[in-house]
Amino acid sequence: MSFRSYKYASPLLIYAGALVSFFSHGWIIWLPLLYTWAFIPLLELFLNPDNTNLTQAEEDLVKKDKVYDLLLYAIVPLQYIALACFLFSVQSFQQPTIDIVGKVLVMGLLCGTFGINVGHELGHRVNPFEQTLARLLLLSSLYMHFFIEHNKGHHKRVATPADPSSARFGEMVYAFFFRTIFYSYASAWEIANRDTRKKGYSIFSLHNEMLLYQLIQLGFVGLILILFGWLSAILFIVAALNGILLLETVNYIEHYGLERKSIGDGMYERAMPEHSWNSNHVIGRVMLFELSRHSDHHYLASRKYQVLRHHQGSPQMPTGYPGMMILALFPPAWFYIMNRRIKTLQGKLSSEIMTEHAPLTS
Template identity: 45%
Template sequence: MSIVALRYLLSFSLYIFAYISFSSSGIWTFTLVFYVYFFVPLLELISKPNYSNTSINNEKNKINKKIYDYIIFLVFPFQYYFLFYFLHTFSIDLTTTEKIGRIISMGALCAHTINVAHELGHRFNKFDQLLSKLLLLSTLNTHFFIEHNRGHHKKVATLEDPATARKNENVYIFIIRSMVFGYISAWNLEITRLKNNGTANYFFNFRNQMTRFTLLQLTLLSVIYLIFGINVLIAFLIVSFLGIAQLELINYIEHYGLLRKKLHNGKYEKITKMHSWNANYMFSRLMLFELTRHSNHHIKASRKYQILNHLEKSPELPTGYIGCMLLSFIPPLWFYIMNPLVEKYQK
């Protein structure tokens, strides 16, 4: 067993604080919120980036160690257990403070789940892809599997990509724009695929993944309503929105203002390390399964998280991912700090 791999168990600290949030009352329901949105960014604000990379000789060794897969697979039972725990314990008897604390906490878990689904969805193994889809189902974000893999990774750092934030674009506008047009893009991608395959009825067709995903999500919503009632269903819908919104926040900071040049032939220049923002703070690197080494991910999306490397001179955020997410909530301050960096890296 690799001791190095066990470092990624740090991400499961989220569930310890989630348990406290869901089993406590009063202000203690915000325990996970405090951990994620105060402790982590503060820690990274006072720490230094860690640029350590996996050597070429060690890459094959890391790829073949199943412990890395087992760790990330563990998120699946944890997500569904805590989702059920949230639904089962959410009650109209809770105070407004307790409801808000639990909803935001579950939303944070859903955002974490989407990130893990993102990692698994890029793999070619059918089992990994199935886990990815089931994790996305628990967040009502199944269309992400289609749009992210076949849309975002093809159009990233262009104005055609809903998930790429333009320079000076307000984060609140971006979140809605990316949500709406990302969903539309997923439908368009599936319809185009079926048209190209000669399928006549491409909309209400079970071969259309979006049709299947929609039916699965409606089934999940129906089950929640029948078992837990309308109030819990509404809470779950809010949780899902918050989880997806936090995903969009990550999208916002990952590509803000970085655009590829359009060539004379009408095509865009090749995706390079200069088209994604990165953060090398060890704490969030481990918690987010190296998502923060985003340039390497976009150069080769199938690279497993344990071998993602820092690429020298690639764009770097001024602090960790969560700290930058919080910073983006104040657009004038975000623009003031980030726009000079955009200009620096776009030269």
């Protein structure tokens, strides 16, 4: 394994910490959370972002290196091992409530970073095997409809009023949670129903992907209830919800206040790098498998995580994703910093338009 690929194994530090947490008590349980939400954000405040891209020769080599894919594949069984350990560790109240809370938050961290985030990466692949792995990871976070809405909804409607996953200028993250979770779920049903009808089947049949996903998730929770008891089942649902909120916080910071121009008849300009907030802070990039190079991801969704690029014109966040997610939870501070950046971007855009249409003088 080359150093370049090895760095993407570093998120397994959080995974190892989670396993220790599930079989510990006291302050040790909270170590993965402190590492994620305190150590990394503080470190990234002092580290400069890395804007460099791979050369074409390097990119060709990296594309052929299977280690990058194998790392993602390995996360699927690891995620279910961690889930089993969590469920076993919270079966009874014979431990302090604060310990249970810590374990739920740690499992929620895995649901968000490994379950949904890696599921997101694999969900963009065209290989049926990889798509199946994506669904398995999303199942571990009870968010299987994300596979439908994200690929067939969000990527088409990003940075437009029609997209429930794009945060609007001046919208608080807490209001965004309600809007994106409800309307994304409804959108997934709409997309799945339409696709089922196109295939000539009833929307009430198992050919309807959304209906199938709901049954799978209900069956999964039922299996946990049988094997581990009602307390573990409830705490798993809470942990999954925590993972979902982590995802939606990421969605909030990725497109906040950015809009594509309407070209009439309900159509919009193509999604370009300037329609997503980007972060080149290395630790956050590696921790989330380059998700923070989000501008390039939306510009070319088929590009694998290890070859995502920095675009000169993409709007840049002042720090990495973990720090920006924390900032989003404090709306006055978020608006103070990000609204000024948006106004600066708008000013630059207006200046470029005026320059482009300025009359030529001799």
